[in-house]
Amino acid sequence: MKTTFVTLIALFAFISLHSQDAAEILRRVDANLSSENRVFESEMTIHGKRSSRTITSKSYAEGNSRSFTEYLSPASEKGTKMLKLEKQLWIYSPSTDRTIQISGHMLRQSVMGSDLSYEDMMDDRRLTEIYHAVVKGQAGMDGRGVWILELTAKTADVAYQRQLMWVDRERYVPLKQELYAKGGKLLKSMELKDVVQVQGRWFPTTMIYKDMLKQGKGTEFRITNIKFDQKIPDYIFSKASLKQ
Amino acid sequence: MKTAIKLAYRNLIGAGLRTWLNVIVLSFSFVIIIFMKGIMTGWDYQAKTDMTNWQIGGGQYWHEAYDPYDPFTFIDSHAPVPAGMLEEIERGEAMAQLIVQGTLYPAGRMVQVTIRGIDPAQQVLQIPTARLDTLTDDIPALIGSMMAKNSRLNEGDYVTLRWRDAAGTFDATDVIVTGIFATNVPAMDAGQIYIPLDTLRAMAMLPGEASILTFRESERQRPGLPGWKLMSKPELTREVDELIKTKQTGQTVLYGILLLLAMLAIFDTQVLSIFRRQKEIGTYIALGYTRQQVVGLFTVEGSMHAVLAALAGAAYGVPFLAWQAKVGWTLPMEASEFGMAMAQTLYPVYSVGLVATTVLLVTITTAIVSYIPSRKIAKMNPTDALRGKLQ
Amino acid sequence: MIKFLLKGLWRDKSRSRLPIIIVSLGVMLTVWLHAYITGFMGDTIEMNARFSHGHVKVMTRAYAEDMNQLPNDLAITGADSLLETLKTAFPGMEWAPRIQFGGLVDAPDEVGETRAQGPALGLGIDLLSPGSREDERLNLSRSLVRGRMPDQAGEALLSDEFAVKLGVNPGDDVTLIGSTMNGSMAMYNFTVSGTLSFGASIMDRGTLVADLHDVRAALDMHDAAGEILGFSKSGFYEDDDSREMAGSFNAMHEGSRDEFAPLMKSLSQQGNMGQYVDITNTWSQYISLIFIFAMSLVLWNAGLLGGLRRYGEVGIRLAMGEEKGHVYRSMIIESVFIGIAGSVIGTMAGLFLAYLIQKYGINISGMMQGASVMFPSSIRARITPVDFYIGFFPGLLSTVLGTMLSGIGIYKRQTARLFKELEA
Incomplete structure (x- = not known):
C-alpha cells in the first residue's frame, strides 16, 4: 500500500512535469543561462587534422542583440575584435587596421575553423522564445539525474528545428544537447560540463561541440571567468570600440 | 585559252612522275587544310552544342x-x-x-x-x-x-x-x-x-x-522579365570563341608551311620547265604567240597542278574526311581543367565555304608561284630561245 | 674518285648550288615545322604545367587526396628545406612553391570600413625574388590591363573584372580575408599594383595574385607551401623523365606512414592529363609524319629535276665513252653529298629558325582581343633531339632516291642517238 502510494506520488509528479513543467524547466534553464548581460573570458580549443590550438578571448554580451569579443591569444589572433549588433557583424583586425563587415552569407561559415558558425555563436535568444519543450523521460548522467527534453522550434528562423536536451534535475543546467535537422538527422552534439555556481546561477563552463556529419574531434569551449549583470558601458557596443 | 589548257594538260601528263609528286604534295595541302579547319569548325560547333545540350539550352x-x-x-x-x-x-x-x-x-x-x-x-x-x-x-x-x-x-x-x-x-x-x-x-x-x-x-x-x-x-526575340536578366546564347558561349580563335591562329602557321612546301616544288618544276623548254618557247613565239601569251601558257600549266591536286585530293580526301567526320578526331586538348566545354573526341565539320575558299587559296597561290618564274620568258630573245642558247 | 666528284661539285656551281639550296630549304622547313608542331601541340600541356600542374608537383599525401579542394591545412610544412632537398636531388629542374587559396577581398571606404566585398581565388607565387620565373610562366606582365607588376612586399594583382566590380584602382588598398593554415580567420592588407586579364571568366570574376611571402604571412603559413611545382630547365615537359623523377622521389618516402609525407606526381599523373599527354604525342607524330612525307616527295621531285638538268652533261659523258654504270654511280654519290650538305645546312637553318620561335614565339596578340593569362599571346616552337636528325630523311634519302629514279634514264639512252641530241 505504501509503495503504491509512493509510486502514485512519483507518477503524479512525473505526469505533472510532462504537461506543465517542461516549459518551466526550460524557463529555469533560461534563468541560469540567459542574463541581461554578461562578461566572460573563454578558451576555445580547436582540434585540426594536424594540431590543436587554443584561442582565448574576452566577451561582453547584452541580451541577444549586442555582443563584443576581443581575442587575447595566440599572438596571431590577439587584438582581433568582433562586434555584433542585431544581424550585423563587424570584424576588426589590428594587423590590417580594417573594419570588415561580414555579409549575411559569411555568417554561416565556421568561426576560426571550429565546428561553430558565426551564426551559432550569435544566436543567443532565450530558449523559451524559440522552442516548445516536452519532457521525454528521465535518466542519469555523470552521476546526476536529468530530464530529457525535446525542444521543437516555435518559429521558422531557427537554425536547428529540433533539439534533445539533457537537463540536470536539481540545477536546471543542460548537460548535453543534440541538435537535429528538420528531417531528423543529428547534426551537432554539445556536451556541457564543469557546472559551477556564479552569482546564484548554475552555469556550465565547458562545452564540447561536435559536427556529427564530419570526422574530427570537435571544438572545446571553456569559460574561465564569467560575470552576469555588469555595468557595461554603451561605447563597448559601438564600431568605435573596435579600433581601440 | 582552250588550247592553252589542252596544251598544259598534255605537258603535265607527259612529265609523268614529276607532275604526280607535285600533285600529291599539293593535294596534301588541300586535304590537311580542309581537315584542320574542319576540326576547328567541328570543335566550335561541338563545344557550343555541348553547352546548348547540357548547360544553356537556347x-x-x-x-x-x-x-x-x-x-x-x-x-x-x-x-x-x-x-x-x-x-x-x-x-x-x-x-x-x-x-x-x-x-x-x-x-x-x-x-x-x-x-x-x-x-x-x-x-x-x-x-x-x-x-x-x-x-x-x-x-x-x-x-x-x-x-x-x-x-x-x-x-x-x-x-x-x-x-x-x-x-x-x-x-x-x-x-x-x-x-x-x-x-x-x-x-x-x-x-x-x-x-x-x-x-x-x-x-x-x-x-x-x-x-x-x-x-x-534560341531564335525568338525574348522580352525582358522584371527581376531576371536575359542571357543570350552568344553571351554564354563567348569563351569558346576566344579559345578557338587562339588555336586557329596557331594552325595558320601550319598551313603556311605546308603551302610553302608545295610551292617550293612547283617553283622548282617551273624553273626547270622554262629552262628545258626554251626551244619550245622560241617556237611558240616564232609561231606568232605574244610573249604574254606564252607566259600565260606556262602559268596555266603550273596552275593546273592545283587543279589536278584538287582532283587527286578529292579522290582520297573525300573518303578520308568523310571517315573522320564519322569517327571523329580525338583532340589533344584538355580544356575542361579550365572550366570550358570540351570533348575529347571532335567531329570535324566541313562547309562548302571552307572547301571553296581552300581550293581558291591554293589555286591562286599556285598560279602566282607558277607565274613568277614564267616572267623570265618575257625577257627572252626568241631567236636565242629557238637555238636553245639562253643562259 | 670521291675527291674528284667533290671537286666537280665545288667548282661547277650549277651542279651543286641550286640542288643544295632546294634541299636546304626543304630540310629547313621540315626541321622548323617539326619543332613548331611539337611546340604547338604541346602548348596546352605547357599551359597546364605552368598554370597548375607543373612538370611535376610535390604535395603532401593528404593534400594530393583532396587536391581540388585546395586544402591548405594539409600543406607542406618545412617547405624551404624540402625545396633545398629537391634542388639538390634534381638539379635539372626549377622549383616553384605556390599556395592556392580561397577567400574574400574587401575594399574599404574612406574610414576603413567595408565598401565592397567579393569572393576570390588566390594564388601565392614567388614574384619578388630576383631570378624567379613565375611572372614569365604565368604570362602575368603581358596580361596586365592596368597598373604594373608588384615590386615590393604587400602588393598584389587583381583580375581586372574583379577590380572593376569592387571599384578598386591600382594604388588602392584591399584586405584579404581568408583562413589560416589551421583554420583561423586571417586578414591581410594588399595594395593593388595592377590588374590582370585571365581570359577565363571563372578567374576573371575574382582572382588575387600576390607574392608567396605575403601569402604566407597572410595565411600564417610560414615556411609552408600548398604545392611545389617543378619545371624542367628546358621549359618542356618530358613525360618519361618526369615519371621517373616522381618514382625515385616517392621511393625515398616509401616506408613512411605519415600522411603528410611529400608526394611527387608527374603532370601525366594528375587528373586527366595522362591521357592528354599520350594523345598529344600520338598526334604530333602523325602530323609530323605527314609533313615529312610531303617534304620527301618534294625533295624526291627535286632529285628528279636535278637529273633532268644534267641531261646534256650525261649525254656528253656517255658519248665520250664513260660507262653507264659509272655515270649512274657517280651521280648517286654526288647526290649523297648534295643531300648531306643540304641536310646539314637546312638542319642548321631550321634549328636556328625554330630557336627564334622557341625563344621569342610567334606573336598572335594582334589577332586576339588583348593578351591574357590563360591565352598566351605567342605560340612557341619546341626543339627536341629529333629535330637534329629528322631533316636527313627527306634531305638525304629523298634526294638520293630521286636521283636514282631519274638516273635510270641513263641506261635507256642509246649511244647512237646521243650526238643527234647534242647537236640540237
Whole structure:
C-alpha cells in the first residue's frame, strides 16, 4: 500500500512535469543561462587534422542583440575584435587596421575553423522564445539525474528545428544537447560540463561541440571567468570600440 | 585559252612522275587544310552544342542576383517563376532550376556543393534527369562523373547532404546517387548535385521558385522579365570563341608551311620547265604567240597542278574526311581543367565555304608561284630561245 | 674518285648550288615545322604545367587526396628545406612553391570600413625574388590591363573584372580575408599594383595574385607551401623523365606512414592529363609524319629535276665513252653529298629558325582581343633531339632516291642517238 502510494506520488509528479513543467524547466534553464548581460573570458580549443590550438578571448554580451569579443591569444589572433549588433557583424583586425563587415552569407561559415558558425555563436535568444519543450523521460548522467527534453522550434528562423536536451534535475543546467535537422538527422552534439555556481546561477563552463556529419574531434569551449549583470558601458557596443 | 589548257594538260601528263609528286604534295595541302579547319569548325560547333545540350539550352534567364561564380549569392537569387514562362515550361520548351548551396559529407569529409533542383521530366537539357524519377523513399540524386570521382561516390551510394531552408534552418538527409552522367561541360559536373526540383523546393521551402530558367528556342526575340536578366546564347558561349580563335591562329602557321612546301616544288618544276623548254618557247613565239601569251601558257600549266591536286585530293580526301567526320578526331586538348566545354573526341565539320575558299587559296597561290618564274620568258630573245642558247 | 666528284661539285656551281639550296630549304622547313608542331601541340600541356600542374608537383599525401579542394591545412610544412632537398636531388629542374587559396577581398571606404566585398581565388607565387620565373610562366606582365607588376612586399594583382566590380584602382588598398593554415580567420592588407586579364571568366570574376611571402604571412603559413611545382630547365615537359623523377622521389618516402609525407606526381599523373599527354604525342607524330612525307616527295621531285638538268652533261659523258654504270654511280654519290650538305645546312637553318620561335614565339596578340593569362599571346616552337636528325630523311634519302629514279634514264639512252641530241 505504501509503495503504491509512493509510486502514485512519483507518477503524479512525473505526469505533472510532462504537461506543465517542461516549459518551466526550460524557463529555469533560461534563468541560469540567459542574463541581461554578461562578461566572460573563454578558451576555445580547436582540434585540426594536424594540431590543436587554443584561442582565448574576452566577451561582453547584452541580451541577444549586442555582443563584443576581443581575442587575447595566440599572438596571431590577439587584438582581433568582433562586434555584433542585431544581424550585423563587424570584424576588426589590428594587423590590417580594417573594419570588415561580414555579409549575411559569411555568417554561416565556421568561426576560426571550429565546428561553430558565426551564426551559432550569435544566436543567443532565450530558449523559451524559440522552442516548445516536452519532457521525454528521465535518466542519469555523470552521476546526476536529468530530464530529457525535446525542444521543437516555435518559429521558422531557427537554425536547428529540433533539439534533445539533457537537463540536470536539481540545477536546471543542460548537460548535453543534440541538435537535429528538420528531417531528423543529428547534426551537432554539445556536451556541457564543469557546472559551477556564479552569482546564484548554475552555469556550465565547458562545452564540447561536435559536427556529427564530419570526422574530427570537435571544438572545446571553456569559460574561465564569467560575470552576469555588469555595468557595461554603451561605447563597448559601438564600431568605435573596435579600433581601440 | 582552250588550247592553252589542252596544251598544259598534255605537258603535265607527259612529265609523268614529276607532275604526280607535285600533285600529291599539293593535294596534301588541300586535304590537311580542309581537315584542320574542319576540326576547328567541328570543335566550335561541338563545344557550343555541348553547352546548348547540357548547360544553356537556347539561352537563359538568370535571377538578377544570380552569379554562378559566387555561391554566396544563391541564398538571395531565387524568385517565383514568372507567369510569362510558366506556359513554356508546361509545354516542355523551357525548364526551371532552383539553385541552393549545400554541403555534402562523403565519408565524413566536407565538400561544398551546388544543389540544383531540376525537373525529372525535363527535355531541354541532356542531363539524364529521368534517373531522378525512380521509386525510392530517399531523395534521388544525380551527379557528374568528375564529381563522382572527386567525392569518390558510386551509383547506389548514400551520402549525407546538408542545406538550409529559406528561413535558415538546417536540414540534412541522406540522398541516394541514382545516376552518374558523363558530360563535356564541367560547369554542370564539378561540385554539382541534381535532385528533383519539387523536392528541392520543398526542402528549401521555396515553392514555385527558381534561380535560372533555360529555354530551348534560341531564335525568338525574348522580352525582358522584371527581376531576371536575359542571357543570350552568344553571351554564354563567348569563351569558346576566344579559345578557338587562339588555336586557329596557331594552325595558320601550319598551313603556311605546308603551302610553302608545295610551292617550293612547283617553283622548282617551273624553273626547270622554262629552262628545258626554251626551244619550245622560241617556237611558240616564232609561231606568232605574244610573249604574254606564252607566259600565260606556262602559268596555266603550273596552275593546273592545283587543279589536278584538287582532283587527286578529292579522290582520297573525300573518303578520308568523310571517315573522320564519322569517327571523329580525338583532340589533344584538355580544356575542361579550365572550366570550358570540351570533348575529347571532335567531329570535324566541313562547309562548302571552307572547301571553296581552300581550293581558291591554293589555286591562286599556285598560279602566282607558277607565274613568277614564267616572267623570265618575257625577257627572252626568241631567236636565242629557238637555238636553245639562253643562259 | 670521291675527291674528284667533290671537286666537280665545288667548282661547277650549277651542279651543286641550286640542288643544295632546294634541299636546304626543304630540310629547313621540315626541321622548323617539326619543332613548331611539337611546340604547338604541346602548348596546352605547357599551359597546364605552368598554370597548375607543373612538370611535376610535390604535395603532401593528404593534400594530393583532396587536391581540388585546395586544402591548405594539409600543406607542406618545412617547405624551404624540402625545396633545398629537391634542388639538390634534381638539379635539372626549377622549383616553384605556390599556395592556392580561397577567400574574400574587401575594399574599404574612406574610414576603413567595408565598401565592397567579393569572393576570390588566390594564388601565392614567388614574384619578388630576383631570378624567379613565375611572372614569365604565368604570362602575368603581358596580361596586365592596368597598373604594373608588384615590386615590393604587400602588393598584389587583381583580375581586372574583379577590380572593376569592387571599384578598386591600382594604388588602392584591399584586405584579404581568408583562413589560416589551421583554420583561423586571417586578414591581410594588399595594395593593388595592377590588374590582370585571365581570359577565363571563372578567374576573371575574382582572382588575387600576390607574392608567396605575403601569402604566407597572410595565411600564417610560414615556411609552408600548398604545392611545389617543378619545371624542367628546358621549359618542356618530358613525360618519361618526369615519371621517373616522381618514382625515385616517392621511393625515398616509401616506408613512411605519415600522411603528410611529400608526394611527387608527374603532370601525366594528375587528373586527366595522362591521357592528354599520350594523345598529344600520338598526334604530333602523325602530323609530323605527314609533313615529312610531303617534304620527301618534294625533295624526291627535286632529285628528279636535278637529273633532268644534267641531261646534256650525261649525254656528253656517255658519248665520250664513260660507262653507264659509272655515270649512274657517280651521280648517286654526288647526290649523297648534295643531300648531306643540304641536310646539314637546312638542319642548321631550321634549328636556328625554330630557336627564334622557341625563344621569342610567334606573336598572335594582334589577332586576339588583348593578351591574357590563360591565352598566351605567342605560340612557341619546341626543339627536341629529333629535330637534329629528322631533316636527313627527306634531305638525304629523298634526294638520293630521286636521283636514282631519274638516273635510270641513263641506261635507256642509246649511244647512237646521243650526238643527234647534242647537236640540237
